[in-house]
Amino acid sequence: MRLTKLVSERIKDIPSGVVAKSHNLLLRAGYIKQVSNGIYSLMPSAQRVSLKIINIIREEMNKIDGQEVLMPVVMPKELWEKSGRFYSIGQEMVRFKDRNNHDMLLGMTHEEAAVHLCQNTVKSYDQLPYMIYQIQTKFRDEARPRAGLLRVREFIMKDAYSFHTSDADLQNYYQIVYQAYQKIFKRIGMKNCIAVSSDSGMMGGKRADEFQLLVEAGEDNIVICPHCDYKANMEVATSIVEQQSYSDGELEEVFTGKAKSIDEVCNCLNIPSSQTVKAVCYAVCKDSERIVICFIRGDKEINEAKLKKIIGADIAVKDLDDTLLIKGNIGPYMLNIENATILFDNTLKNGCGLVCGANKDEYHLKNLNINRDLKVEQFYDLAKVSEGESCPICGKPLTIKKGIEVGNIFQLGTKYTKSMGMTIQDQNGQQINPIMGCYGIGVGRSLAGIVEENSDEKGIVWPLAIAPWHIYLCPIRSDDEQVKSEAEKLYKSLSNKFEVLYDDRVVSAGVKLTDSELMGIPLRVVISPRTLANSTAEITIRKTGEKVFVELDNLTDALNKIIKKLEENNE
């Protein structure tokens, strides 16, 4: 490819809202162009990367007997009514009426379509397990698209669906996909991509894992034990919280005046926040009468993802103005509120000597003893894990890292096959609902994630396996006749063996070298009047900055050797 012909807009004045490294670099180096909020066009250079990622995914999916299919982007309401998701999914799903006034939707995931496709195709247990997958455009009307390709509304996704006769069989295949995913993320050049337990969210089902690329730009908080194998998304992570013990006494009202927040109360009474009981109130969406009051140790935060799962519905922070609750003075003792679900976090188990709201303006209670003063039937895991808490497996201190979710795998169970009436005949002649797994990878997000992980102050550093081109052919002084003719010759000969981007512009050496680094092509070959005087070219490895002069006659061999080495090291 000649650079003068490459369709590629290098945006120099990066808009102020662009903070993510990958967003900035992909714009500056001419890889992507925004069409609308969260909607991008991929320029030729990005599409080359995307196709390479897709090919690697396809290869690995085929290796584990995946059968590629293509399901529709636009689907009729009826398909999604059966699973109940036409109504349960919110505004992130686009719905519209077609010209005949039929309700249609844009697929953001394809469990329903997958069951529809497989229904009646496979009827007997001995044909299972099998897996179908597709690589396709999806649209998800995200409330807050951000960070370029990291969180978009339209994206290319590989989604796969497997069908099983038994849970054991699903477990077995789940592991196979798990390993295929590890291979894929390694092959496309990710270094710190780990699998973590996660919430199954709107998919339903009982187990889910995410593949998280650990980089600063990540939106997800990943709880990791550096000592054992424990890894979990914050949404589902647990920890062992050290019990604090405080001297006990008689339950006693204490004047706290305007002190409402945990900090204010602690200051007022000169106690640590771990000695207080915090109340957090939520409204339940779709049930406006109901209120959820959570009590948790004052130094901990509520993990809303966990709470949602316990409640079984979406929740929102409750406005207390229209209730009898006294903001800042809510406590579990003698609390009597209609339509309230009251939940206690594990951190309060066996607590004593605690301070909580007195349900009376300007007053709190001292010396609350949970076992003595309250009747708590069940404690729940409601707390967000904090850095340094103890690992639930090995007890060592946990760390928290930022991650980008580049893939996920779910054990769906029979949620979809049951609701859509898909059955097969089992070994005993009985009709059963097959058990499903589903498996996604975001192609564009992986691309951007790789840029987050593989870049430096000069620009992108593409891993060889997905680099848009292998070699950046960079003649210095293209206006020099000898340089130009040698460059043209090299372009021809190298293009037979490698993917070459040829910087045929007549611009300064500085511009060319800077652009080659910004674009992140793994190898740069420079020729100039000086190198040609010695019949050499200079090869620079983008990743290490390592430079080597080689004779022009040996150029192909030298490049082959370097490429082989990069391939071996997955770089």
Added chain:
Amino acid sequence: MRLTKLVSERIKDIPSGVVAKSHNLLLRAGYIKQVSNGIYSLMPSAQRVSLKIINIIREEMNKIDGQEVLMPVVMPKELWEKSGRFYSIGQEMVRFKDRNNHDMLLGMTHEEAAVHLCQNTVKSYDQLPYMIYQIQTKFRDEARPRAGLLRVREFIMKDAYSFHTSDADLQNYYQIVYQAYQKIFKRIGMKNCIAVSSDSGMMGGKRADEFQLLVEAGEDNIVICPHCDYKANMEVATSIVEQQSYSDGELEEVFTGKAKSIDEVCNCLNIPSSQTVKAVCYAVCKDSERIVICFIRGDKEINEAKLKKIIGADIAVKDLDDTLLIKGNIGPYMLNIENATILFDNTLKNGCGLVCGANKDEYHLKNLNINRDLKVEQFYDLAKVSEGESCPICGKPLTIKKGIEVGNIFQLGTKYTKSMGMTIQDQNGQQINPIMGCYGIGVGRSLAGIVEENSDEKGIVWPLAIAPWHIYLCPIRSDDEQVKSEAEKLYKSLSNKFEVLYDDRVVSAGVKLTDSELMGIPLRVVISPRTLANSTAEITIRKTGEKVFVELDNLTDALNKIIKKLEENNE
């Protein structure tokens, strides 16, 4: 691939509405499954074919320096307002509001997005010409989806856009694409795919060609001269119509009573229809006051596509009840109607001795002499070409064939670059709007078209280049231990060299042979107790039915030879 594992629903009870051969066969052989009206899932076997077609298209687009990109499926209204098409395109374009109440649309073509992508990326004349393309899902809310994949609402399309500094440069590149298209359609196995002149429709621009696959199931009428190179879609086809001459006389009213239609008038007066003048009235959409009255020789039909172009707006047959026109007695003589555009077809030029309506109930006029009795400033080409009329190039008789439009190419001019303000600097330092071409291929429609062209009473006959598998390995008597173990061995060894579909079912020979033919795999390898007794296998070529027994030791060689021959003949 083992057939027992293949996800594939063979529909035996074909719904009564299924008339197209490809629709029937693709359903019966388990290639596609309908999700909604005009919306299909591609089963694994069809996706394999689709990917092969896509790869061939991609290769040929890359060969002519196409740069692959990816533009969005969902686009904002603003982009389409600039070109005016947000309003000018009708219900076939899906519009919806996103969660922030912004107007969005589903792209059915991407001229606007292509200009948006290229705007500012290329700024100087010496970087032109260039072409970008994408292969992507599109949605078009067709009023009448039909015939399986032949006319759908959702489809995969390759669309390409080229940019030029001059019309001469566009002409030159247009020819290059033209030839690439011919290669593509040949490589994917089409035999009778021809390029014909066509209407540029909603694209605008001045020249357009369609690639029409000539098969019975086609919806388009293609006018072809078997003697010279003239080929055109009926929408734009012209012909030389022989002038009839009739004896002239005084213009004279004649009583025709209830005779209203051309047939009735001809019967009544005992004259041929070519001696009459037919009036056809249209309403102009978006201009309810205006009426268009077309006069044409009685034996000819109005070509509404041509008329639309002349009028420059959509038209619909006019209901005459609310006009002063007398249905069945409308004539051009002394016709005086407000807000009417009156057009005369070429077939009336120099006409004399004709019969036309008298604009008076129950009366017609005899002996109309166009030149004597009317003042016609301009005659237009309004007529549909009929079989047997003379070729406008060589004068020999024309034939009419049915065609499926599998591709199209357009010379767009500056319609989009102008309206969207895309400029580049020309050789003289002036800012000019680049001239565009655009080029489409329907992947799914091509797939179905190939089935229309390549099938027989037994099923599909895939051309080798796009066949889902090369070889159908078909053991007869799979319950026989020796057959089974030999089949498993062959499956392994053949899979290393070829794409093999292995019929590992324990079903009768009849079922297996019938299915292999229905699915259309180019080569079938049968082994049975009988062939194994002679250490042979039987190879059958699907297309010709030719059978040959070869020794098992020579099987790979024999298959290679046959495949090479098929490849050479593009079969």
